[in-house]
Amino acid sequence: ICLLQRAADEFRVARQYEKGIQTDVDTECLHQYRIQLRKVRSLLSQGRMWKAQKPWTELKLLFKDLMQRTNELRDLDVLILEVPNLLARLPPAEAQALEGWKKLLEARRETARKKLKTWLSSKAYAQSIQNIDWEVLNNEGEAWTAQELAQAALKRISKKLGQLLRTHAPTDEVLHSVRIETKKLRYVVEALGSLFPEKSVSRLLKMIRQAQLHLGQFQDSSLRLQRLQGEIPRQETPQVDPFAYGVLVGVLWTEHALERKRAERAVQRLRRADFRQELGRLRNGGRDAP
Numbered sequence: 001i002c003l004l005q006r007a008a009d010e011f012r013v014a015r016q017y018e019k020g021i022q023t024d025v026d027t028e029c030l031h032q033y034r035i036q037l038r039k040v041r042s043l044l045s046q047g048r049m050w051k052a053q054k055p056w057t058e059l060k061l062l063f064k065d066l067m068q069r070t071n072e073l074r075d076l077d078v079l080i081l082e083v084p085n086l087l088a089r090l091p092p093a094e095a096q097a098l099e100g101w102k103k104l105l106e107a108r109r110e111t112a113r114k115k116l117k118t119w120l121s122s123k124a125y126a127q128s129i130q131n132i133d134w135e136v137l138n139n140e141g142e143a144w145t146a147q148e149l150a151q152a153a154l155k156r157i158s159k160k161l162g163q164l165l166r167t168h169a170p171t172d173e174v175l176h177s178v179r180i181e182t183k184k185l186r187y188v189v190e191a192l193g194s195l196f197p198e199k200s201v202s203r204l205l206k207m208i209r210q211a212q213l214h215l216g217q218f219q220d221s222s223l224r225l226q227r228l229q230g231e232i233p234r235q236e237t238p239q240v241d242p243f244a245y246g247v248l249v250g251v252l253w254t255e256h257a258l259e260r261k262r263a264e265r266a267v268q269r270l271r272r273a274d275f276r277q278e279l280g281r282l283r284n285g286g287r288d289a290p
Contacts, residue, residue, distance in 0.1 A: 002146045007043040008134045022117045027077040042187035046153045055136045076109040089251045097241035150192035154283045157185045179215035204278040211266040218263035221256045
């Protein structure tokens with residue numbers, strides 16, 4: 001019941017951003033909507049007692065679909081906001097040759113925005129919301145206390161995270177997985193941290209956020225490069241000079257390598273004893289690990 005109530009509360013907050021998304025008042029509305037959806041999905045994923053229940057699977061798939069429908073617009077929002085900084089990295093001649101690029105991106109963004117607006121205003125979306133029955137799981141599955149759920153979640157995530165951290169030469173995929181697991185860990189600690197000693201929670205969250213900063217910047221760099229390399233313009237695109245675009249990709253590859261080194265150092269900090277001790281303390285219900 002605790003998880004269902006929290007998930008329902010987080011989703012109510014998410015829905016408060018729908019009108020802002022539809023009217024395009026601020027790109028932050030979509031960003032916050034997505035954050036709330038991730039929190040709902042994280043809370044639902046802790047419900048191990050429901051794992052064999054069909055309603056639990058349906059809820060998880062529904063929220064996954066809601067998130068995926070926002071991906072394209074959010075990616076374009078981030079890229080458009082970055083265009084001035086990206087062009088500032090180029091020599092003046094190459095930057096000038098890409099001035100029309102932002103207009104192309106804005107046109108694509110408007111198409112993506114209208115598509116999402118239509119979805120949020122549709123009967124299908126309304127029906128999806130109506131299908132969310134938070135009460136259906138109340139009497140389903142095994143009864144767990146909130147602390148049992150929290151400790152089970154911490155043990156599961158820390159085990160996966162520990163396996164990843166033992167990789168001494170992490171690939172890009174491993175760094176990405178570490179970022180995902182630290183995000184899951186953060187959501188669990190933030191949602192259920194009141195069950196544990198405040199000082200331990202505070203110290204652990206500080207270390208997680210520091211790691212997430214650099215892991216997130218590396219992931220942003222990876223996605224940006226992936227997107228730009230998939231959109232190399234042709235000669236018949238007059239607003240975007242292919243040579244200048246190639247120079248930009250080259251510059252970003254150099255920066256990507258620096259971000260990777262920072263991400264690797266973040267992983268090294270997660271391997272330190274102080275992080276393992278604080279995580280172990282929470283896994284043991286606030287007691288020092290034996």
